[in-house]
Amino acid sequence: MVNNTVKKIVNGDVMTAAKLIRDIDDQVPETREILKALHGYTGKAYIIGVTGAPGVGKSTIVDQMVRDLRLNGKTVGILAVDPTSPFSGGAILGDRIRMQRHSLDKEVFIRSLATRGQFGGLTQSTLSAIDVLDAMGKEYIIVETVGVGQGEVDIARCVHTTVIVVVPGLGDHVQAIKAGIFEVGDIFVVNKADRPEAERAVTYLRSMIGLAKKEFKNEGWEPSIIMAEALNNKGIIELLNEIEKHRRSKKVGDILVAGKRDSARIQLTEMIKSRLIEETLNRITGSPEFEKYLDCIMERTKDPYTACDELLSAMVFGLSLDPCSAPNRTSNHPDEKD
Amino acid sequence: MGDRRRIKVLISVIGLDGHFTGAEIVSRYLMDAGMEVVYLGIYQTPEMIVSAAIQESVDVIGISSHASNYDQIGMLLDLMKQNGLNDIPVICGGTIPRQHAETLLKRGVSKIFPPQSSSESIVNYITSIVKR
Numbered sequence: 323m324v325n326n327t328v329k330k331i332v333n334g335d336v337m338t339a340a341k342l343i344r345d346i347d348d349q350v351p352e353t354r355e356i357l358k359a360l361h362g363y364t365g366k367a368y369i370i371g372v373t374g375a376p377g378v379g380k381s382t383i384v385d386q387m388v389r390d391l392r393l394n395g396k397t398v399g400i401l402a403v404d405p406t407s408p409f410s411g412g413a414i415l416g417d418r419i420r421m422q423r424h425s426l427d428k429e430v431f432i433r434s435l436a437t438r439g440q441f442g443g444l445t446q447s448t449l450s451a452i453d454v455l456d457a458m459g460k461e462y463i464i465v466e467t468v469g470v471g472q473g474e475v476d477i478a479r480c481v482h483t484t485v486i487v488v489v490p491g492l493g494d495h496v497q498a499i500k501a502g503i504f505e506v507g508d509i510f511v512v513n514k515a516d517r518p519e520a521e522r523a524v525t526y527l528r529s530m531i532g533l534a535k536k537e538f539k540n541e542g543w544e545p546s547i548i549m550a551e552a553l554n555n556k557g558i559i560e561l562l563n564e565i566e567k568h569r570r571s572k573k574v575g576d577i578l579v580a581g582k583r584d585s586a587r588i589q590l591t592e593m594i595k596s597r598l599i600e601e602t603l604n605r606i607t608g609s610p611e612f613e614k615y616l617d618c619i620m621e622r623t624k625d626p627y628t629a630c631d632e633l634l635s636a637m638v639f640g641l642s643l644d645p646c647s648a649p650n651r652t653s654n655h656p657d658e659k660d
Numbered sequence: 661m662g663d664r665r666r667i668k669v670l671i672s673v674i675g676l677d678g679h680f681t682g683a684e685i686v687s688r689y690l691m692d693a694g695m696e697v698v699y700l701g702i703y704q705t706p707e708m709i710v711s712a713a714i715q716e717s718v719d720v721i722g723i724s725s726h727a728s729n730y731d732q733i734g735m736l737l738d739l740m741k742q743n744g745l746n747d748i749p750v751i752c753g754g755t756i757p758r759q760h761a762e763t764l765l766k767r768g769v770s771k772i773f774p775p776q777s778s779s780e781s782i783v784n785y786i787t788s789i790v791k792r
């Protein structure tokens with residue numbers, strides 16, 4: 323079964339790859355074996371991250387990039403990640419709407435993903451989905467994420483080139499500083515340059531990059547700024563050329579030669595994190611003791627801080643539990659202290 | 661292990677039909693009910709919808725139709741069969757005259773929701789037909 327699936331994916335079978343990504347997203351345990359076997363076929367694709375605030379034109383840019391890459395005969399995989407609603411757990415995945423003209427192109431694989439409760443832009447599922455597209459033989463993989471919170475920070479460590487999209491307007495500048503994107507952006511795109519104040523946005527970005535110049539020197543790449551009007555297909559060729567330039571730079575060379583250690587570190591950490599959460603958290607929150615602690619907290623016979631300590635001591639470190647013992651902050655488990 | 665499975669639905673308007681409001685409202689309903697919705701927008705051909713359904717690996721396809729392009733829905737069903745997507749239910753929403761509705765149901769559309777359908781009826785129906 324595993325061998326058959328792997329063979330199909332390596333041969334580029336779209337249906338099999340799509341179903342595997344679905345199972346990965348749904349955390350079907352059997353996918354682990356397939357991913358293990360696929361790993362040997364990965365590492366060939368060039369991975370580009372495109373990130374930025376909602377509505378800045380990321381999908382439109384990706385769509386135009388795909389057009390130019392296809393004109394050059396390159397095969398492309400796209401992962402478009404949209405946020406999951408924290409209220410319902412559902413999501414509207416609307417990036418594809420801008421890319422549908424490529425939907426009949428057999429060499430383009432477009433896949434929408436929801437963040438599913440993870441913070442930031444990248445999830446373990448996304449990383450595994452990148453591996454699937456890579457194993458399928460896609461030469462370029464473009465990952466679109468909304469830059470919320472720390473999201474774009476981790477995307478930068480999992481892709482070869484990070485493109486950060488901004489639009490003219492003061493609000494976004496403030497946002498840019500907050501999110502600390504200057505450390506992670508390899509290429510900045512000022513999109514919607516048809517709008518007023520685009521020049522000012524460029525000047526502003528340039529000064530921000532100038533401030534951080536010393537750091538960049540060590541890395542062998544100084545971030546560049548491109549003006550674009552994605553809607554009118556302006557600036558896209560320049561962007562792709564810049565990406566190629568970055569690809570040949572020392573920074574990316576180092577990343578590639580070093581075997582993508584950073585990205586491996588993140589992937590492994592994320593994997594352990596999600597297994598820990600999946601297995602340990604569910605075991606704790608699904609236990610009758612957990613419910614008893616909730617009762618005690620409601621009755622004010624126990625505070626949540628102590629409850630947390632005790633549950634962790636018991637369920638992770640194997641000590642005994644006594645949910646509704648007298649409320650105290652000095653533990654009733656003498657052995658817990660040492 | 662944690663139940664991470666979500667129902668994933670593709671919503672699209674088919675053919676030369678520029679009415680997107682209904683499709684957008686339904687997408688919103690489904691998101692609020694905890695589903696993931698891949699929204700394709702307007703002017704989609706049966707080929708584009710089938711290709712997206714394969715790449716996105718969806719559980720259900722929802723087609724909004726307010727123009728008289730019912731044979732496009734029939735073409736979609738045929739194309740799905742050719743591509744081995746028989747197990748994905750297709751539901752339709754919109755103003756569809758009775759005789760067309762009957763034909764579509766005979767051809768394999770699993771349910772038709774008239775314009776005033778409640779969000780619960782749509783959500784409940786989708787939940788009931790998706791195999792877990």
Ligand SMILES: Nc1nc2c(ncn2[C@@H]2O[C@H](COP(=O)(O)OP(=O)(O)OP(=O)(O)O)[C@@H](O)[C@H]2O)c(=O)[nH]1
Binds near residue numbers: 376420468515
């Ligand atoms: N004026 C102008 N509008 C643009 C340009 N590029 C994109 N847009 C418009 O900006 C809007 C948002 O574009 P998207 O490509 O969906 O933006 P996005 O960043 O992917 O949005 P999310 O994925 O929702 O965060 C659309 O209406 C585009 O048509 C541009 O160069 N100029």
Ligand SMILES: [Mg+2]
Binds near residue numbers: 380416417466
């Ligand atoms: Mg987008």
